[in-house]
Structure formats: C-alpha cells, structure tokens
Amino acid sequence: xxxxxxxxxxxxxxxxxxxxxxxxxxxxxxxxxxxxSAVSHQIRHVESLWGIPLFERxxxxxxxxxxxxxxxxxxxxxxxxxxxxxxxxSAEESKGPLRVSLLQSFAFKWLVPRLGRFNQAHxxxxxxxxxxxxxxxxNAAEVDVAIRLGLGDWxxxxxxxxxxEYVFPVCSPEQFERMGRPQTPEKLLKHPLLYRYAxxxxxxxxxxxxxxxxxxxxxxPGTRFPSTGMAVQAAIDGQGxxxxxxxxxxxxxxxxxxxxxxDVYSPSNVKYYVVCPLxxxxxxxxxxxxEWLLRESVISQAAFDRVGAAKSHLKQAAASP
Amino acid sequence: xxxxxxxxxxxxxxxxxxxxxxxxxxxxxxxxxxxxSAVSHQIRHVESLWGIPLFERxxxxxxxxxxxxxxxxxxxxxxxxxxxxxxxxSAEESKGPLRVSLLQSFAFKWLVPRLGRFNQAHxxxxxxxxxxxxxxxxNAAEVDVAIRLGLGDWxxxxxxxxxxEYVFPVCSPEQFERMGRPQTPEKLLKHPLLYRYAxxxxxxxxxxxxxxxxxxxxxxPGTRFPSTGMAVQAAIDGQGxxxxxxxxxxxxxxxxxxxxxxDVYSPSNVKYYVVCPLxxxxxxxxxxxxEWLLRESVISQAAFDRVGAAKSHLKQAAASP
DNA sequence: TATTTTCATGAGTATTTATTCATGTATTTG
DNA sequence: CAAATACATGAATAAATACTCATGAAAATA
Numbered sequence: 001x002x003x004x005x006x007x008x009x010x011x012x013x014x015x016x017x018x019x020x021x022x023x024x025x026x027x028x029x030x031x032x033x034x035x036x037s038a039v040s041h042q043i044r045h046v047e048s049l050w051g052i053p054l055f056e057r058x059x060x061x062x063x064x065x066x067x068x069x070x071x072x073x074x075x076x077x078x079x080x081x082x083x084x085x086x087x088x089x090s091a092e093e094s095k096g097p098l099r100v101s102l103l104q105s106f107a108f109k110w111l112v113p114r115l116g117r118f119n120q121a122h123x124x125x126x127x128x129x130x131x132x133x134x135x136x137x138x139n140a141a142e143v144d145v146a147i148r149l150g151l152g153d154w155x156x157x158x159x160x161x162x163x164x165e166y167v168f169p170v171c172s173p174e175q176f177e178r179m180g181r182p183q184t185p186e187k188l189l190k191h192p193l194l195y196r197y198a199x200x201x202x203x204x205x206x207x208x209x210x211x212x213x214x215x216x217x218x219x220x221p222g223t224r225f226p227s228t229g230m231a232v233q234a235a236i237d238g239q240g241x242x243x244x245x246x247x248x249x250x251x252x253x254x255x256x257x258x259x260x261x262x263d264v265y266s267p268s269n270v271k272y273y274v275v276c277p278l279x280x281x282x283x284x285x286x287x288x289x290x291e292w293l294l295r296e297s298v299i300s301q302a303a304f305d306r307v308g309a310a311k312s313h314l315k316q317a318a319a320s321p
Numbered sequence: 322x323x324x325x326x327x328x329x330x331x332x333x334x335x336x337x338x339x340x341x342x343x344x345x346x347x348x349x350x351x352x353x354x355x356x357x358s359a360v361s362h363q364i365r366h367v368e369s370l371w372g373i374p375l376f377e378r379x380x381x382x383x384x385x386x387x388x389x390x391x392x393x394x395x396x397x398x399x400x401x402x403x404x405x406x407x408x409x410x411s412a413e414e415s416k417g418p419l420r421v422s423l424l425q426s427f428a429f430k431w432l433v434p435r436l437g438r439f440n441q442a443h444x445x446x447x448x449x450x451x452x453x454x455x456x457x458x459x460n461a462a463e464v465d466v467a468i469r470l471g472l473g474d475w476x477x478x479x480x481x482x483x484x485x486e487y488v489f490p491v492c493s494p495e496q497f498e499r500m501g502r503p504q505t506p507e508k509l510l511k512h513p514l515l516y517r518y519a520x521x522x523x524x525x526x527x528x529x530x531x532x533x534x535x536x537x538x539x540x541x542p543g544t545r546f547p548s549t550g551m552a553v554q555a556a557i558d559g560q561g562x563x564x565x566x567x568x569x570x571x572x573x574x575x576x577x578x579x580x581x582x583x584d585v586y587s588p589s590n591v592k593y594y595v596v597c598p599l600x601x602x603x604x605x606x607x608x609x610x611x612e613w614l615l616r617e618s619v620i621s622q623a624a625f626d627r628v629g630a631a632k633s634h635l636k637q638a639a640a641s642p
Numbered sequence: 643t644a645t646t647t648t649c650a651t652g653a654g655t656a657t658t659t660a661t662t663c664a665t666g667t668a669t670t671t672g
Numbered sequence: 673c674a675a676a677t678a679c680a681t682g683a684a685t686a687a688a689t690a691c692t693c694a695t696g697a698a699a700a701t702a
Contacts (some may be wrong), residue, residue, distance in 0.1 A: 004335065004353070006407065008658060009689095010328045026678060038661050039681060047661090051605040052410060059669040059680055065412050074406050078399035085395050086327065089373060089388050284372040334652095347648060359691050361649060366689090380699040381648055509689060 008046045009048045013075050015042040016054060020072045023062055061189075066272040097126035098285045102129040102147035105229025106272065109248045110163075110300070111147070118292045125285050145276040145286050147293075152273050158281045160290065162297045163272040165210060165245040170258040185212035185262055192240035194231040205243055212262065248273065250303055274295075329367045334396050336363040337375060341393045342385055414562040418447035419606045421609075423468035425452040426550025427593065431568045431621070432468070439613045446606050466597040466607050468614075473594050479602045481611065484617045486566040488529060491579040495559045506533035506583055513561035514543040515552040526564050533583065553579070568593065571624055 015038075019028035024041040032039070047054050051190055054071070055062040064072065102111060115127065152159045169188065171179075179191045186209075193205055209216045223241055225231040232249060235242035238256050244258070252258040262306070274293050280286050329337075334361075340349035346360040368375050375392070376383040385393065423432060426451055436448065451464065473480045487505070490509065492500075500512050507530075514526055530537045546552040549566055556563035557578050565579070573579040595614050601607050 004332075007335065007403075010331045010334075010651080011660070013331075014328065024678080035662060036679070037681085040659080042659095044680085050407060051608070052407075053601070053604070055679095055681060068468060070406055071403075074399065075401045078395065078402075081395045081399075082328075082392075085391055086371060086373075113372060270673080274670080280374075285376070287372075303359045323654085332690070345648080355651070355690080356692060358651085358693080362691080363689095376649095378649060379644095383649080577666085 006049055009042075012042040012046050015039050017072065017075050018047055018067075018088075018321050019043060019055070019062070019104060020064055020068060020076075023064070025062065058285070097128040098289055099128045099144045100146065100289070101129065101130045101143040103149060103227075105227050105232075105248060106149070107131040107146060109229060109251070114296050117296070118289065121292060122285075122288050125288060127289070144280065145274060145289055148273050148275050149270050150273065151270060154275060157275050157277060159275045160272040161271055162274050162283075162293060162295065163247055163301055165247050165271065167243060167245055168251075169208065169241050169261045170244045170249055171235055171241045171261060172190075172238045172257065173259055175235070175240065176259050176261075178238075182261065184214075185209065186214045188241060188261070189214075189216070189220055191220075193220055193244040194240040195219075195222050195224045196228050196231050196235050197208060197224055197226055208243055244272065247300065250300060324451050327370055330363075333363040333367050334435070335369055335400070336360050337389075338396050338400060339384045340364060340376070340383070341385055341389060341397075342428060344385070346383065346486065371421065390591045402614055416455040418449040419610055420449045420451065420465045420468065421610070422451045424470060424548075424552075427468060427470070428452040428484060430550060430553075430572070434572060435617050443606075443609055444610060448466050465601065465604070466595060466610055469594050469596045470593065471592050472591060475596060478596050481592040481602075481615065483595050483614060484568055485620055486568050486592065488564060488566055490529065490562050490582045491553065491565040491570055491574075492556050492582060493559045493578065494580055496556070496561065497580050497582075499559075503582065505535075506530065507535045509562060509582070510535075510537070511543055512541070514541055515555050515561040515563040516540075516543050516545045517549050517552050517564075518545055529564055533598075549604055567624075568621065571621060577632070 015028060015032060018031050019025055019039060022028045022031065025043065026036045029036045029039045035137060043054060050065045052071075054067045054068040056065055100111075101173075104138070108131075111129070115129075118125075118127065147162065148154070148159075182191070189209075195205065205219055206216055223234060225234065228243075228245055229248055231242040232244050234240065235244070236252060241261065249258050249260075250309055253260060274290050276286055281290060336349060336353065339352050340346055340360055343349045343352065346364065347357045350357045350360045364375060373388045373392075374386045375389040378387055421432075429452075432450070432551070438444075439448065468483065471479075473482060500515075503509050503512070510530075516526065526540055527537055543561055544555060546555065549564075550569055552563040553565050553569050553573070555561065556565070557573060562582065570579050571579075574581060595611055597607055597611075602611060
C-alpha cells in the first residue's frame, strides 16, 4: 500500500507515542495539554487508518497490542532523532555573534547611529561590526552578512537592495558665507573642491559637472581623501565643497552642519546592498538583521528621495526675494 | 524547544523527503501528483517553522543545504521504517483464512445460507467455518471470531449482540393435519414432543408451558436430540412438535416447511453474539466479517420481531371462519 | 531576442484536522 | 449502593492544511 495513503496527522502520531508511554489516554492528555477525548479520537483515527488495533482497552488502563509494540519504537525514535537533530542545528546556529562587515564610512554615518534600535529589538543577538573599505570574501573572512556598495551582481551571494543614493555638492554654512552665493554650478570651479582618490565605481566631480551641463577643462586643485566620508568630514570642517552621497550626509543635513548646493543631483550608479552567502538569508539571526535593515533603509530612502526631489538651498534663496 | 511546536504537517515532511530525493520541486510534484506550487508552499512552511533553509534555490534546480543534509536521513528513515513495519504487520494479518467458529445448528440454519453474500462482497477473504456445540477457547483453538449463544459475559472477549431470539413450538404441515388443531397450549401435551438434551442455558418445554400458563405434571415422552437444530429437523420430518428458536426456523417458516403454533412465545434468555478476543475486532478481515454479520442480523432480527409479534397460525385459523 | 524552465508568491477555496463538550458505558472502590 | 475512574462516542466549531490558479522573476537556451 502507498505510504501516503496511510500517513496519519503528525499530532495523532504524537498522541500515540505519548499514550503508549503513559499507558493511559488521560495521562497522555495531561502531557499534551488536551482533553482525554481528543486523545481517544486521535488514537481511533490512527487505528482506523491503519486497520490495526493499537491499544487493548481495559477498564482503567490500556495496554499495547502486539502491533503497537512493533510500531511505537519507529515513531518514538523518529521524534527523538528529529528533536536531537534540530537542537544540534540550532546550537550551531546560535553560536557566536552576528558578524557584519561594511564600509567604514557607512558604518560611521548610517549603521552605527541606528544600531541601538536593532540591539533593543534583538538583545539576544550579539552584533560584531567589522568595517573595511575592501570587498570581503565571505568564505575566508567569517562574515555572516555584509553591506556592500556596488551593482548587486555578486555570484553566489544573496543580495537585497538597501539604499539608492544621490550625489550632490555640499559645504558647511561657514564655507557658504565665506564664498558667497555661487550663482551657477560653473562658479564652483572658483572654490576649493574636496576630492576622493579615484575609484571606478564612485561618482566624481567631473561626472557631476557633466550632469550639471558644465564643460570642464581642468578641475581646480584641492585636497584628496581616501574616502567620500573623509571628504565630507573636511567639508563639515569648512575646508571646501565636497561631493557627497545622500546616506553619508542625511543626518548632517538635518543637523544643519552641511548645506546642499544646487538642484542638480545624480543618482549614484552604485547602491547599497545587504549581502550574504546564498542560503544564509534564512538563518534566524541573519533574517532578523536583514529585516531590521530593510525597515530602516525604507525610512532613510524616503528621506533621500525628498532630498533629491527638494529644491536646493540656492534655488530657494533665489525664489525668496 | 518543545518538539510539538515544531512538528510540521506530515505531508510537508513527505514533500521535503521527495524534493530532497529529486533535487527538484517540479519533479517532486510529479511524484506526489500535486502542483509545483504546492511543493514550494510546503517546503516553505517547514523552513519557516524550523527557521532553517532546506534548499538553495538555483535557477533550474535546487540543492540541499547543509542543514537539510542532516535532516533528510531522519525523515526518510522514519518513512521507510513505518512503511516496512506496516507492511510486515499487514502480511501477518492477511495470512491464512478467517476462522469462524459457531454452533452447528446456527451454521446450518443461519450462517451458511447467507454466507454467499459475504463471499461476494469479500472475495479476498477466505472463510473457514468450524462448527461445534462446545464453547471454544480462543487461545487454544486458533479461531479469529466466533458466534456464540449465551449471555454475552465472556471475560477477555469482545462481544457484540447479534440476534435475540424467540422460542415457540413448531411442527410440519403434515403433523398439523395429522394431529388436528390443538385448541389450547395444554392440548399439546397429548402429542409427541421433540426434546433436546438438558442444557442450562436453553429454553425447555417446561418453561414454555409455564409461559403459556399451563401447569405441567409430567411431560409426555418423546425423542431427545443433542441440539435444538436436530429437534427442529425432526419436526420438519413430521416426527412431532419441536420447541424452536427463531433463528433456526426463519427460512423454514418462510418456505412453509414449518408452522408456528400458538401466539405464545418466550424471548430466549440466551442470545447470539459475535465474539472475538479483545482487540481483534479491528483487524480488517475480522472487522469486515463482523460488519457484514451485523448487517445481516438486523434484517433477520426484524423478521424475528415480526414473527414474535404476529398472530400465530392457530389464532388466524380461529379468526377466519 | 523570444522562449523555456523552474521556483516564488499571493489569493482563494475546499477539506481535514484538532479539538471541546456533553454524555454514555463499564468496572472498581469506598 | 453511590461515587470514582477512565475510555468511547457524536455533534459542533474554529483553525489549519492542502492544495490550485495565475502570475512573476531569474536565469538558460534556441
């Protein structure tokens, strides 16, 4: 006979197992936190399905039939092995911290200010941040999940888009006062620009000017930094105008430490993704972290979209008199 | 964690097992005769319940996760063992014939005339009848099920009432012509009565006369038989008046071979029960036989009830002129 | 580039499960 | 004899299951 036709509900098997152990439907019912009647029905169902008596009903107790004596070990051992295996997998699973790797600037500017909320919601999960500007190898680096900047096309990894950014020039209020109001994007060429070292995937000043419709011969000299984050920090310190990505300056714009210049913004051609080895995305702790990240990023993304769509500081100044 | 909280539906486990074997949800769906979508849902459900990825989804195929590699043997072996055990029990179960023991007279008069209908409905069940007037010991006699006459109070046996009988005098039409119409029950004492050997549980002539309101000094002499069935057969052969039980004479009355005398009937103080060792009543072949018996007995019982309630032959004769 | 393959997803629906409650039955016990 | 014990049974009901269908997405293939 096909086994599918004779697989009882798993809870009926469980009732059978417990009743066989207790040699009493009433006691089994107590163990299972159901009524005796429910146990009786379930045993009956299995007996009927298999066409086999499982218990000899005697007054005030039941005994196992010979058939049940053969079947109980099969069922019991299954439950025990399943429990043991799941516990073992769970034990591996919960070992050690959740190791998160991400860019240093993003760590400073976006994740760390928000991480308190994750810790609050998941106090049982120990988060270990490692920040680096290098692309990590998951196999070698013992990282559970990473936040990467890129195009999302990493083989063997599960990548989910987190944030899309905009690129635009920023400077401090002091710098803005000092240099006066630049009337056109081209006028920025007269002021100190802050650069980051060439990096193929990151937006550059030349690209921004092109988007602004400005033909650039030679860019003015200026300090160069190893990351966008540092260039932005220099801008906050009044050292010039930096080309910023929205995630890096969301909080600084809000706090008034930086001013966005001009209503010209480029969508960044690279985006932030939360990334992990294929399959890991469903591990409970990874899943929890990813869910939290995605919720936070929705909020930030809405803010970026407003920043991108809003009038620039200069445009507003021109409209007010 | 409590295992009860993480027992998936058995069909989901089955889907997991088959998908793991096939390394394809679509192929698993074919094996299980369901849609790919159903398989996908079921796997998803287990993954969600356990918080563990079971498959790495790649385009056009799936591979097992490390966790699944640990779990599949547990589940597969359970299904295999269960199947094997049930098959073994079934094989024992279907060995040999269904051995039925019953009284010889009841065999002749009631069961055998009806057995064709059981054979038709259950051609796969080989019925072996053993008839005896002794009470068989189930442990010693290798009998699966018996039909017993008695009070239903056999310890260790599962007994279900089959038939309640009535006791009344009968004779053949020829005998009826020969002796003329007896006007009262007392007049029967003038005619040859057919007796069975004394048996504590069977109704006797003296009891019937008492029920008919007749005080009996000494009963007339008559042939004695070892069973009621034989006495009835002698009555059919015109040798006298027998005290019959309804099951024995249902067909003979219908066929006109016997006539019921007087509208005095005693409910028999013994009844027919279908009896088997406790627990065996659910063995498929025993259950099938019992069910069939119970259906047949309902029909016969209705006829007995009519016979018991109907006017006797003599009463009708008195009313017709 | 269009097509094919294969899993995912959500909505919808019929069926099954998983009980509970109320009551019955058959011993046993006090 | 009344009460207690313990399983059985049927009706009722809420929840879960077990799908299907339609569609989408992401490769691979032709």
